[in-house]
Amino acid sequence: MSNERELMVNNSEILKLKKEVYEANMLLYKYRLAIHTWGNVSGITNDRKYMIIKPSGVSYETLTPDHMVVVDLENNVIDSQYKPSSDTPTHTLLYKANKNIKGIVHTHSPFAVSFAQAGKEIPCLGTTHADNFFGSVPCTRELSDAEINGEYEHNTGLVIIEHFNNNNISFESTTATLVKEHGPFVWSIKNPIDAVNLALTLEEIAKMALYTKILNPDKKEANRTLQNKHHSRKHGPNAYYGQDK
Template identity: 45%
Template sequence: MKYSELRKSVLDANFELYESGLVISTFGNVSAIDREQGVVAIKPSGVSYKAMNVGDIVVTDLDGKIVDGELRPSSDLDTHLELYLAFPSIGAVVHTHSFFATAWAQSGQGIPAMGTTHADYFNGPIPVTRQLTDEEIGTDYVRNTGRVIVEALGNNPPLSIPAALVNDHGPFCWGTDAADAVHNAEMLEAVARIAFHSRQISKDDPEISSALLRRHFQRKHGQLATYGQPGRSK
């Protein structure tokens, strides 16, 4: 089978996403990119996670044209493609409708960086996009969803804040590969839940200091990281 390794990584990541409880029914999707070959593998649209097999994973080029596969790709494909084009350092994208992250998105609010749990994975607040205009919704809606994510991330390196909330919609996350992107989606939901409850306790949104944020993020990421064991994943 063509692109078997890429497809298998995407299938496994979709299974992990489902088993984590971050998606229900046929919501959500995972994709991964092979930049050398210029192709993206993604979950097929509307197919049950329980019923998927490796041959169901659809492979497209960076224009969204199917190059291998019999099924229709995820309806979110163009959002994924826009992120791959804008963020050359990423290798995979995940979209969920996870409960707490989606609640923040639907409220139109980003997730403030309130403590070290957040700082271990995200080097700042999780941004929320602006609302799409009527024109953006009516013309190239899915591609424009990706564009407002890129706009919301601003000048932040994408792997320093590997997530964004789409206003009125839900979260998108990304990572170095499919497994990393799913892990970031799991961590996003965890910090979204913690932040929700923290706000119930204190209405003042007490944010972590910039020094403590930086210290915790850098201990797990980059060349100066001290967390974990060399050569092993976090």
């Protein structure tokens, strides 16, 4: 393990990713998606051997890039004097579940958490949702007592993966989920900062969904053709939204 630590010190990719993950975590605080020491963001190296994540219980006011913790995908700390986020096993399982995920966020943002606590998915009620997430943002089942009392964070990841696999949901198109009675996990196939922006978007669509249901409790999901149109014009091989690169 000491040899691995030595490699980390001068590894340009690790140093760059530490800075990026730090900046992404600070955006959580800036966007009020997390307060106190809540929430966490992680990123993964290009070879998918190492993950960098926020340390456990360190306040945002004192956080620096050097606080970021390097772990392998078996949750072993490779380079840090700090303990990684307690949610680390959930993050590493999601990275292993889908090779395209490059950044993961867990927040305690109030509107998304409200849906999670209610055990409700966030239905796609309009184009703002469809532009960013394909179909409803799902809510997992609750964890059993045995899962909670066992390897809790690991089992949280398993419950997310179970829900996506059992319901044939694409990790690439529906890049968020709610864990029942817990909160949202959001990921990006681009980078950690994009994952934070998606978490901010999730909070906004959760707010819109709640307000919509207050105004019209009988509102059903948006027209499926409209949903597909709005999602496909921004995502996938036939996307045409935005400027040519």
